[in-house]
Amino acid sequence: MSNPAEILIIDDEVQMRKLLEITLQSNDYTVRQAATAKEGIIMAANHPPDMIILDLGLPDEDGHSVLQKLREWYTNPVIILSVQSNEEDIIKALDSGANDYLTKPFRTGELLARMRSALRGTFTEENNPVLNFNNLQIDLSARTVKKNNELIKLTATEYTLLATFAKNEGKVLTHHYLLREVWGPGFINQSQYLRVFIAQLRKKIEDDPNRPEYFVTESGVGYRFVFKE
Amino acid sequence: MSNPAEILIIDDEVQMRKLLEITLQSNDYTVRQAATAKEGIIMAANHPPDMIILDLGLPDEDGHSVLQKLREWYTNPVIILSVQSNEEDIIKALDSGANDYLTKPFRTGELLARMRSALRGTFTEENNPVLNFNNLQIDLSARTVKKNNELIKLTATEYTLLATFAKNEGKVLTHHYLLREVWGPGFINQSQYLRVFIAQLRKKIEDDPNRPEYFVTESGVGYRFVFKE
């Protein structure tokens, strides 16, 4: 749904910070702000954001030097804003590790698009979806399932079934729905398939397969995937 | 020493191609060129370059459409060049997967810096040259593989396949994905290729090829490259 990416703005101009804050927040980013280089570096270090927007013209320290310090350890995207548009500055910033360089005044739509471009490919929650249930972890991008941090070997069908449950945690899923999602529309009457595979998942995932906690039977209707914390 | 990154230029203007060719070659890039969208897509598919520089104003097809087609499978950086500087075009291109957008005429120094920035973070050159797994070392820039410090002789295809695995350690890679990455988009149904080459890699790399530890089969789905420390 919303984009939970956290952005740190380092800029000394109040108006600019305010403009960025409003623009970014209305696009579902979480915004933190710093007015000086020193403050910005401390904030980044204490709680690394998903992206830093850095103004080159800071009062207390040269922007290029700030960028270099950040890049010693900070690996997420850094976008530079600057009133300078001379080539030398741009090249220097990009070669110091900036991901992009925009000249003030900039168009907010373009900034947002360049932010999306830079954030693409980084590992925010959105990009690397790991579903967490109790001691069970399902990594949808790696297609792996761990229980108590140990990999569980699932067949293709077992995994698809589990993923379907995990995406609908708490909901009752009917036999029809599950059969159609996992096996296809032609299989909606093969309820026995479902019983067999539920039994297999229980054997692999439940602590006590005879007393299922994750996979609850809703007799006559279907199954429900639950977890209590 | 030199930067072996291979760049594909897709631009219909001869002068522009010539300018880029000279600029890039004198910066140690290998350059290939296409004058039309059709030609460019074919060249990219046959032998995926490390980066594509795409002119939006091609005669035979809309540039945005070309970009979208490329992004269906091409994952390396794409930089857009365009005479258009209206915000709508820029946003559209960036949101379609472009890594950067420069307006013609551009400053060559800036282009080169933006290229370096975009190539940073990809594996192709001498960035993260050595991946370490257990007793296995993969030097991506030298294209060499060592096991227990002894060089292992791999063919081009074997190496590409191994490198693809190494870059996605822990993830399940589907047959489709591997075939597309290693052989190209036209080969996604040749699963037997994969089996043959996996067997070869296991023979060369696994301690006991009959009990594979690095190359794990995910039956019906693909393979996964793992290493336990």
Add this chain to the structure above:
DNA sequence: CACATCTTTATAAAATCTTTATACAAACGT
């Protein structure tokens, strides 16, 4: 041509899916 490599074919083995058989449990009507 000789060589290395890639592609294709053949076949055995392994893994997975489907089907069958049987047991259990709850609901229902008489």
Add this chain to the structure above:
DNA sequence: ACGTTTGTATAAAGATTTTATAAAGATGTG
């Protein structure tokens, strides 16, 4: 209460799909 019906659980046999590997054929390169 009793037997019957309906729905569920599980093991295990059978069928099918997928995989592993060797080896033969094709291709290309110096």
